[in-house]
Amino acid sequence: MYKEMFNYQKLDLQILKLKKENKETPYTKVMADAISAVKVLQEKTEKLGQDAEKQIENFNKLTASLESIQNEIEKLEQELDIPSEEIEKKVKDYSNQLNRIQSNITILKANIDKINKMFEDAKHKVFEAKNKHKQAKAKQDEIMGESEAKINALKQEMEAMEKNLDKALLKKYKDCKADNILPVYVMLTQNNACGGCMQELATNELNKLKQDKTLVCEHCRRIIIDRE
Numbered sequence: 001m002y003k004e005m006f007n008y009q010k011l012d013l014q015i016l017k018l019k020k021e022n023k024e025t026p027y028t029k030v031m032a033d034a035i036s037a038v039k040v041l042q043e044k045t046e047k048l049g050q051d052a053e054k055q056i057e058n059f060n061k062l063t064a065s066l067e068s069i070q071n072e073i074e075k076l077e078q079e080l081d082i083p084s085e086e087i088e089k090k091v092k093d094y095s096n097q098l099n100r101i102q103s104n105i106t107i108l109k110a111n112i113d114k115i116n117k118m119f120e121d122a123k124h125k126v127f128e129a130k131n132k133h134k135q136a137k138a139k140q141d142e143i144m145g146e147s148e149a150k151i152n153a154l155k156q157e158m159e160a161m162e163k164n165l166d167k168a169l170l171k172k173y174k175d176c177k178a179d180n181i182l183p184v185y186v187m188l189t190q191n192n193a194c195g196g197c198m199q200e201l202a203t204n205e206l207n208k209l210k211q212d213k214t215l216v217c218e219h220c221r222r223i224i225i226d227r228e
């Protein structure tokens, strides 16, 4: 009577194995990696955006400085009573300031070019990661589809077997399975241990098992069946 039950359980274990195998495939790993890569790149582009804003701020400051120097020069042109040495000194001073601004603008331009390049690079990598994810997902969906067909076939086979199973054993089986215990039925090992968790049975437990032919394992809640 237990033989059919074990055969039935064997199919259920195959289903469990299929589900487990397909949850983690090389494709699911590629998908997870792609998702985390996109996340990192999004953080990076956000930071680049903040950097770009800073560079624009700097650019505005430089433009303001240029304007103020221009105003100073205009004022200088209107003031005719300033001694020529003083004008010469001021012109020199403004010229130095203009040089400094010029070199800052050069640096700023290089920074902006760099940010643009990094931004384009990140955009390209996001595109690549999304593409990888898409390809892996298609393969994974294929695997899941195949596995689902196999699982459905096994389920049908099990359903057909149920008619010939002992009703009480089947009920116990389904109750245990509902509690996430699978396999439900295990054989007593040669060392008189539970075939599920391998815990050795105490003498009184073993006697009870010999008497009743079955025993619920205290450790893993599986149903131990006596060796035939």
Ligand SMILES: [Zn+2]
Pocket: 194, 195, 196, 197, 198, 199, 217, 218, 219, 220, 221, 222
């Ligand atoms: Zn056990």
